[in-house]
Amino acid sequence: MMIAAGTTKGLPVRKPWLTRLADASEPYLYSAPSLILIVAVMLVPLVIGISYAFRDIQLLNPFSGGFIGIEHFRALSQDAAFYGALKNTLWWTGASVLLQFFFGLILALLLDKPFWGRGLVQALVFLPWAVPSFLAGLNWAWLFNPVIGPIPHWLFGLGVMSQPGNILSDPQYAMWGPIVANVWWGIPFFAITLLAALQAIPRDLYEAASIDGANWFQRFCSITLPFLAPTIAITVLLRTVWISNFADLIVVMTGGGPADRTQIVASYIFTQAFKALDFGYASAIALVLLVLLLAYSMFIILLRQTLLNKD
């Protein structure tokens, strides 16, 4: 373009090299400030964080900091606690997302029907979302505590428990404590997004279907679900990534205990970094989690592409 502008009578006239350099670098110079900012804010911490995974960084050891290659990963591959945490992460994420989605969908379907006082109920339903996760964790920890909370006594009364004990200290069932708190806390997210999607469905489709002879369940399957599918896919993907990274409730409620039974990878990273003060090892675990989540996201995106292409 610049060359063409510099031709006279069809003969290319070469500009001085300094002008050409200035012309060529012009667009880069214009975008440089924002690019530099983005790199500084996003990439630098990421690179430094990743570099920790290959260095020996212990907060209390002044002689640490050296490059140790893949030593952390070798240790990680033999770390039974890590494998336990990986299994717990699957369990924690799967159960939380599934239950949140299930209850969120039911709630959205209920709120989609007009009834007296719906506005107030909608506002109340979305309240848990506004509670800080730290507070929610404390609250549920107390609710599960037989000394001050009612839940163990209710469960005992119902005959579910043989005595009103603290579920959070029961190695068998401890994971259910944070999962219940997480479900309570996360339902509004699904309810809000699914309700928005539900309300975008034209009403006359339901009317046409009921005239065609569809009962409630058939209408749900042939109209509601296809309309919700894209929203469901994207919210479940987001929540899965998010919940598997979400250690607040576990750290507050159980601290990963008893005996690491509720330790998920994210809380294990937290424990390694801030309890054991081994930043290097924590970074190595975080890197593994990052790779796993990236792989999961890629898988979901590919799945979506194939499903869309099939249509």
Next chain:
Amino acid sequence: MASIEIEKLEKSYGHVSVLHGIDLDIRDGEFVVLVGPSGCGKSTLLRMIAGLEDVSRGEIRIAGNRVNDLHPKDRDIAMVFQSYALYPHMNVAGNMSYSLRLRKATKEKIGAAVAGAAAKLGLEPLLERRPKALSGGQRQRVAMGRAIVRQPKAFLFDEPLSNLDARLREQMRAEIKKMHADLKATSIYVTHDQIEAMTLADRIVAMHGGVVQQVGSPLELYDRPANLFVAGFIGSPGMNFLDVTYRGGALRLKDGSRVADSPPVAVQEGSDLTLGIRPEHLTITTDSGGISAEVELVEPTGFGIIVHLTLHGMPVKVFTLDRQALATGGEIKVSFPVQHIHLFNNEGSRIG
């Protein structure tokens, strides 16, 4: 196929009363058109018959059975929506076969029904397409196809053609008429297009403000409108109305000038009446019996000419096929043929 009886039907939303005691008997195989201005409750009535709205009071019977509390799916009727309401996630064949699939019809039966309907509506090349890949007219056909595949007791149409352009509407109108002659299915058709109402209906039900004003064949409504509302609503350009007084066997304007002889009706000397006459029945004359009027505006429609007049201060329209009317201007004379005069009393009811 079935008859539909509607008895003292009322509908209110909270305190707002929308339908006030509708009575209507629709015979088996009849094509009934509901007309009326926007907001008069046509859709509400149709949706109550379909079961999409609750009945506040009164009764609806389909084939003699009370259906007030029956769910739409148990009424065995089909409805074509103004918005078409096609299922966007199913292709054309899926849309048309949905009701049959729900009824667990056999594959062969479904295939035959869909093929039959598609052939009738010219949809064969489109069966695999999704609704979003269809034009408005094609969607309309699919909506019709969806209604006819399962041979319901009755068809309900809520302004099915109002989203189409004029040419297509004409064509679909003819197709609906042909289809009805073919299937002989009881049909209720809502429209505010007069031509649709006149051309399609066995009987027209004219509604206004939630009340049935008149029920009758298209020509009955045209020739003998029961009241001022029907007289003004049916026909285009609309009927002319003049306030007149009956005096000495003739109809006179307020200023005393004589408009026409009165048709033979029993009214008291000096009573105030409304005279109605259709623009196409007014004649432009030169003889002395005519009453003079100012030409305001001349509108050629191609088929004929509408001449807007001021007659003793009142607006009057004349519709004529005579091209010479184009050249009219200034003062002309019109006459009111007595056999075409409609008379309405103070309450607006027809008296002759």
